Amino acid sequence: MSSLTVRQYKNSDFPAVKKIFIEGCHKLAYTAFFHGLKLPHNWVLMLLGFLLPLLSVGSIFLAILDVVIVLVVLWLCGRRFFYGYATECMADDMKDISKYYLQREGYNFWVVESDGELVGTVAAVPSYLPSVEKNTELKRMNVVSSHRGKGISKVLCRTVIEFAHKKGSKAVVLSTTTLQMPATCLYRSMGFKCTNISDMTQFTERLISMQWIFFRYDIPSSK
Structure with missing residues (x-):
């Protein structure tokens, strides 16, 4: 065990602490993406995005492109929050841990x-x-x-x-x-x-x- x-x-812990914190935040962006994929309203968006161009102009390319756009948007939703959160924290309390937390x-x-x-x-x-x-x-x-x-x-x-x-x-x-x-x-x-x-x-x-x-x-x- x-x-x-x-x-x-x-202070010598800073590189390792920074790595753990940032990697943890970034991995949550993937968690958010896969969570978003499970939600019914996002399946509806992808279905509509696929069917509308297929039925209106008969374009399979546009149909697939619309689904890809929805997937990219879902990824960016989680990325925007968790990557942004990591950046804000590294400019705030995580910038100088000793000064902020130990003094x-x-x-x-x-x-x-x-x-x-x-x-x-x-x-x-x-x-x-x-x-x-x-x-x-x-x-x-x-x-x-x-x-x-x-x-x-x-x-x-x-x-x-x-x-x-x-x-x-x-x-x-x-x-x-x-x-x-x-x-x-x-x-x-x-x-x-x-x-x-x-x-x-x-x-x-x-x-x-x-x-x-x-x-x-x-x-x-x-x-």
Whole structure:
């Protein structure tokens, strides 16, 4: 069995952390694409795109081209969101992790090593929404694909929960997308409760039925 070590981030970890984060975001673009392919309204779009030029002008070329266009649009929907998200984060908190997470009260950033290889990350930030109640938000949890299913995400969740408890937080909160089914299943198994699901507003996001899902883990007072 692999030996896991969770420790605080250090600057020399940045290349590996950046790679894990960006690759994780980019792979979600594929998840979004294949999710979009399963939706009935997109099948209707492809069927109409195929039949209309075929029946109106008798062009099999235009019929196939229309289907290809729908497929490209579906791919770009997920790509636009997740590639854009990665770019925004790398220009924000992920630009200087030490400064953003390690030099501020209530913030932290951890990495996990498996037999010396950096295979996962997680972060914590203070959260006072939706009320003045003091909570901790779990962020930036990523595990490399080759090490998923080994309990690493649970270890990272527990790390944040323990940190939140020591900081006197009432709960750990987080947000993710409904496309990330393995993650939502993990959070539920850890005792997180869904508090809200909200639709995304952009047309490209709605085309692939992306939604935000919010979770909360109440920290027992006797923990």
